Amino acid sequence: MNQKSSITSSALGILFLLALLLATSPSGGQAPGQLCGSATVWDEEPDFIRITAPADVEGWTLAPGVVNLRSGTLKVDASAPWRATAKDADLRTSGRLTKYDDGTGTYDTGVKLNSPLVISASSEGGDEVTLSPVGQEIISGVATPEGGRDVRIEFKQLVGWNDLGLESGSSYRLVVTFAGSLTG
Amino acid sequence: MGLKLNLLARALGVAVLLSSALGADSAGFGVSGAILKAEALPGEEIRHQMVVTVAEEGSPLELAAEVVGFGQALDGGPFRLEPEDDACPHSAREFLRASPERFHIEPGSSEGLLLEGEIPSDVGAGGRYALVEIRTLPVGDGPLGIAFAVYVPIYLTISGTELVEAGEITALEVEEGPSGGLVASLTFKNTGNHHYRLRAGAVLRDEGGTILAAGEAPLEEASIIPTASRLFEIRLDGAGDLSKGAFLEARVTSEDGRALDEDEVALSGGLP
Numbered sequence: 001m002n003q004k005s006s007i008t009s010s011a012l013g014i015l016f017l018l019a020l021l022l023a024t025s026p027s028g029g030q031a032p033g034q035l036c037g038s039a040t041v042w043d044e045e046p047d048f049i050r051i052t053a054p055a056d057v058e059g060w061t062l063a064p065g066v067v068n069l070r071s072g073t074l075k076v077d078a079s080a081p082w083r084a085t086a087k088d089a090d091l092r093t094s095g096r097l098t099k100y101d102d103g104t105g106t107y108d109t110g111v112k113l114n115s116p117l118v119i120s121a122s123s124e125g126g127d128e129v130t131l132s133p134v135g136q137e138i139i140s141g142v143a144t145p146e147g148g149r150d151v152r153i154e155f156k157q158l159v160g161w162n163d164l165g166l167e168s169g170s171s172y173r174l175v176v177t178f179a180g181s182l183t184g
Numbered sequence: 185m186g187l188k189l190n191l192l193a194r195a196l197g198v199a200v201l202l203s204s205a206l207g208a209d210s211a212g213f214g215v216s217g218a219i220l221k222a223e224a225l226p227g228e229e230i231r232h233q234m235v236v237t238v239a240e241e242g243s244p245l246e247l248a249a250e251v252v253g254f255g256q257a258l259d260g261g262p263f264r265l266e267p268e269d270d271a272c273p274h275s276a277r278e279f280l281r282a283s284p285e286r287f288h289i290e291p292g293s294s295e296g297l298l299l300e301g302e303i304p305s306d307v308g309a310g311g312r313y314a315l316v317e318i319r320t321l322p323v324g325d326g327p328l329g330i331a332f333a334v335y336v337p338i339y340l341t342i343s344g345t346e347l348v349e350a351g352e353i354t355a356l357e358v359e360e361g362p363s364g365g366l367v368a369s370l371t372f373k374n375t376g377n378h379h380y381r382l383r384a385g386a387v388l389r390d391e392g393g394t395i396l397a398a399g400e401a402p403l404e405e406a407s408i409i410p411t412a413s414r415l416f417e418i419r420l421d422g423a424g425d426l427s428k429g430a431f432l433e434a435r436v437t438s439e440d441g442r443a444l445d446e447d448e449v450a451l452s453g454g455l456p
Contacts (some may be wrong), residue, residue: 052212
């Protein structure tokens with residue numbers, strides 16, 4: 001983890017700061033991880049985390065009477081121990097696929113699938129969680145190797161025979177939020 | 185949209201399958217400066233620079249950044265506390281801000297994000313905590329839209345003040361594990377004013393003091409912040425006859441091995 005030290009404490013520190021300013025500063029400001037105003041600077045590589053996932057899950061036709069499956073890859077690149085969570089922050093859906101008007105972009109909160117969406121990273125040593133408005137850990141790990149770690153995730157949706165079929169122009173929808181953080 | 189893509193896929197055949205196999209449709213972002221642990225004096229101005237980056241192969245993103253309350257789940261995971269739930273005196277939310285609050289990033293580009301604020305002169309003792317929540321608008325218009333967030337934990341230690349690293353075991357029990365064996369379940373609360381890392385251990389003894397089973401949880405990666413609780417589930421290796429009664433002893437220690445709390449419960453007549 002970062003250590004605080006004087007900006008003038010070492011020539012190497014100054015050289016590293018200059019290199020960071022030249023290489024990574026996007027707006028001409030400080031290097032990432034810098035704490036200034038107190039004339040101090042982090043003289044190590046700043047901590048980072050990157051999280052990516054499929055941009056979309058398109059064309060998922062849900063069949064009644066079975067657990068419908070789709071899979072994807074969650075990629076995490078982290079310089080320190082990390083964790084990834086999943087949630088549905090939208091209280092209109094709260095983890096259950098909800099009727100969505102494709103034309104107006106609005107939800108009909110009175111029509112939802114009876115079973116919530118399940119997200120699983122269990123094949124990678126992670127957890128299987130039932131999606132809810134509260135973020136739940138699906139997987140965690142130590143600092144990743146260069147290039148990051150690919151985590152296979154599965155979306156599981158049980159559709160019952162009593163779930164409502166939808167006419168053309170509307171579909172079931174929700175938004176999954178994947179969140180990453182370093183632990184310290 | 186899904187139907188349209190299905191038709192497109194039939195028309196384009198192999199080409200679409202290839203692009204899918206290459207995983208061209210990914211999204212997400214990275215953050216440098218993704219954690220801050222620092223000491224600061226009352227009245228001191230602080231600034232912490234972060235850089236948000238979208239990879240070349242990613243999608244353009246609309247993002248928002250906000251300083252929010254630092255909630256900590258029983259497993260140590262951070263979560264956003266709404267202002268009405270963030271009345272804790274150890275919150276740093278009210279004197280920190282992140283800018284810009286909203287921004288757009290194209291693939292292969294970066295944007296600087298600055299956390300700044302001034303520690304109140306009457307801030308008090310111990311640690312102050314907040315999260316910077318960096319989140320995207322949803323991408324994709326299929327049945328599952330995907331959004332992303334990164335939480336940057338902020339741990340500020342107020343220099344020159346008394347740091348109290350204390351806590352207590354608030355619940356202790358033993359039960360059969362899902363795959364057999366015994367598991368001690370222990371909940372520990374940080375009653376001090378500063379964050380610290382901790383580990384826990386548990387021992388099962390018979391009435392004569394003989395150890396029947398024991399286990400230890402490794403040092404937790406995530407520090408526990410004041411007022412938060414942490415749940416340990418410790419697998420107890422060993423076996424013995426609990427029908428005549430036993431005692432479960434638990435102990436929580438800090439990273440440097442200092443005892444924070446100990447507790448003991450009697451198990452009369454075996455498992456509850």
